[in-house]
Amino acid sequence: MNSLALAIEKKLCRVAIGNHDEFRQPGAVKAAVAEFISTLIFVFAGSGSGIAYNKLTGNGPSSPPGLIAASIAHAFGLFVAVAVGANISGGHVNPAVTFGLFVGGNITLFRGILYIIAQLLGSVVACLLLSFTTGGLEIPAFALSGVSVWSAFVFEIVMTFGLVYTVYATAVDPKKGEIGVVAPIAIGFIVGANILAGGAFTGASMNPAVSFGPALVSFTWTHHWVYWAGPLVGGGLAGIVYEVFFINHSHEPLSEF
Template sequence: MLLGEMAPALLTARFQESVTANALRAYLAEFISTFFYVFAVIGSAMASRKLISDAATDPSSLVLVAIANTFALSSSVYIAANVSGGHVNPAVTFGMAVGGHISVPTAMFYWVSQMLASVMACLLLKVTTVGQHVPTFTIANEMTGFGASMVEGVLAFALVYTVYAAGDPRTGPLGVIGPLAIGLMAGAMVLAAGPFSGGSINPALAFGSAVVAGRFKNQAVYWVGPLIGAAVAGLLYDNVVFPGQAASVSGRGNSEGIGL
C-alpha cells in the first residue's frame, strides 16, 4: 500500500520539477536552438537544390549539407548548453532520460519544444521561399526500412556517445570544444550515410520536414533506430565504459528545477 501511495507522489513531484521557471527557460532554449539548427540544415538542402541542377546525385550537395549540419549543430548546442544542456535532438533527450540524467516529464516537454521548433522552422522556409519544395528524408531504393533504421541507429549511437563524452565533468569544462566535437561527429555521419538512409540522426528534423511537406513515408525509420541507438549509447557509457560516475553528464548548465 505504501508503494502504491509513493508512486503517484513521486510522479507529481517530477512533474512539478518540470514546470518551474528554470524548466520553462530550458524548454525555450531547446526551442530556439532546435529552430535555428533545423532552419540551417533544411535551408541548406533547399539551397543546394536551387543552385545545383541535379542535387540528388551531385556529391557537392551532400558536402554542403554536412558542413551546414556541423556548423549549425555546434552553434546550437553551444548557445543552449548552459540552460538546457543543448540536446537539440529527441534522440539525445531520450538517451539522457534512459540514463537517468533527466526526468521523463521533462524529457517529454523537451520533445514538444524540439518538434514544434522543427515544424516552425520548416514552415518558415516554405513560406519565405514562396512555396519552394521542403525536402524530406528518404532512404535509398536498394535499402530496406529495417536496414535504414539500423544505419540511423548507428549514427545516433555515435552522436549521443559523443554528447555524453563531451559533457562528462571528468573530462574538464565543456567550453567550445564539446559542441564542436558534437557538430563534427554529426557532419561526419551525414557524409557517411546521407545517400543511404538520409542521414537525419534527429527525429525532430525528419518530423518537421515531413509535416510541412505532407510526406510521412518511412518516418518510423527516423524514430525507432535513433531512439534505440541513443539509449544503448547512454547505457553503455554510464554502465560499461565509465561506470559509477559522480556527476550527471547532462548537467552542463543550470540543472536546478529541470530534472537534470
C-alpha cells in the same frame, strides 16, 4: 557477467520519472524555450541548405557536392545550436540525445518530454518559416535511397549511437575536464561525418525532430518510423553503454546537461 548485469541494474535504478510540476517550473520552461530556439536554428540552417542547393544546381542533396554542402551546413548549424543552448538547457537539440540522457539517469522523464515537445515545435516552425521565406519551395523530407527499410533502421541506430556517445564523452562525463569546452565542435563534427557516410542512403537524420518538421510540412510519412525508432534505439544504447562502462557511478545523478 553477473557484475555487468548488476551494473546495468544499478544504472536503471537511477532513471528518474520526476513529476508534472516540472512543466511549470521557471527553469524548466526556460530550458524548453532554449531547446525550441536551438532546434529552430539548426533545422532552418540544415534544411535551408538543402533547399538552396536544389535551387542553385537543380541536383538532389544526395549528389556528391550536395552531401558535402549538407554535411558542412549541419555541422556548423549544430555547433552553434548546441553552443547557444548549452548553458541553459544543455543544448540537446535532439529527442534521441534527450532520451539517451534519460536512460542514463541524467534528466527526468517529465523534463525530457518537455524538451522533446520543444524540439519538435522548433523543427516545425523552422520548416514553416523556410516554406514562407522561399516562396513555397518544397521542404525535402527524409527518404530511403537504395537500401531496405531494415538496413536504414540499422544505419540510423549506428549513426545516432556515435552521436550520443560523443555527447556523453565530451559533455556529460564528469571526468571530461577541459575537453568539455570543445563539446559543441565535436558534436557538430560527428553529425557532419555521419551525413557523409549515410546521407546517400537514409539522409542521415540521427534526430527525430529534424525528420518530423519536414515530414509534417510536406506531409510525407513514408518509412517515417525509421527516423524515430533508429535514433531512439541508438541514443538509448549509447546512454546505457557509456554510463555502465565509463562513468564513475559516484557522481550525482540528473546533471544539468
